[in-house]
Amino acid sequence: MTNEELILEKLERLEAQIQPMVKTSEKVAELKNDLMPLSMQATAIFIEQLQEIESGFQLEDFLSLVKETARNTGNFVFALKQMASIIEFVKDLEPLMKSAVPQTIEILDEMEQKGVFRMFKATLDLRSKVAAAYTPEDIEMMGDTLVAYMGLAKSLSDPKAVKLLEGLSKVPSKVDLDNAKSVGVMGLATAGFNPEISKGLGVALELTKALGKISGKENNPG
Helix, strand or coil, X not given: CCHHHHHHHHHHHHHHHHHHHHHHHHHHHHHHHHHHHHHHXXXXXXXXXXXXXXCCCCHHHHHHHHHHHHHCHHHHHHHHHHHHHHHHHHHHHXXXXXXXXXXXXXXXXXXXXXXXXXHHHHHHHHHHHHHHHCCHHHHHHHHHHHHHXXXXXXXXXXXXXXXXXHHHHHHHHHCCHHHCCCCCHHHHHHHCCCHHHHHXXXXXXXXXXXXXXXXXXXXXXX
């Protein structure tokens, strides 16, 4: 092979190697030509936006912002990590919330149907009326009296006391005032033979004994 042939062969190899680079350069040039209008439009928009904030924008402020951002990089990283933890917590909580919210709504609806909220409102209205009608001193005195009444209610909760009160509540319905007659000494003497009157006198004697015990306790508190 002659020198000329060797040179031509080397040139062909170089041309084969350069050809992809030429094609790449052509593609880059085409891309540049395609992007040029877009870059010009973006630059125009950017300049327009800068003109709008020109009065409030200072380069010194921007530099200060950059400095503060650089100084607080650690804080930003920490905040991002905490944000990620919160997001994970919310993701884990979401299934529970989906089941809990309907149950809560159902419970609130049931309370509304039972009148619980109306009772709360009535209680608040009552407290407002009491506060408007009485002074704090009056309410304190009524509180002491209420405590005494609660002690009385506790005493009346005894089964014997309940039975006695129930019996006394039935007495008025059994009294026939229309047929009541005057009774003298002889009438009282003969009335003792009536079983009902005799039993009633026994009850009265038991009540009198109980009243005497109460009086004795008051006279001898020790």
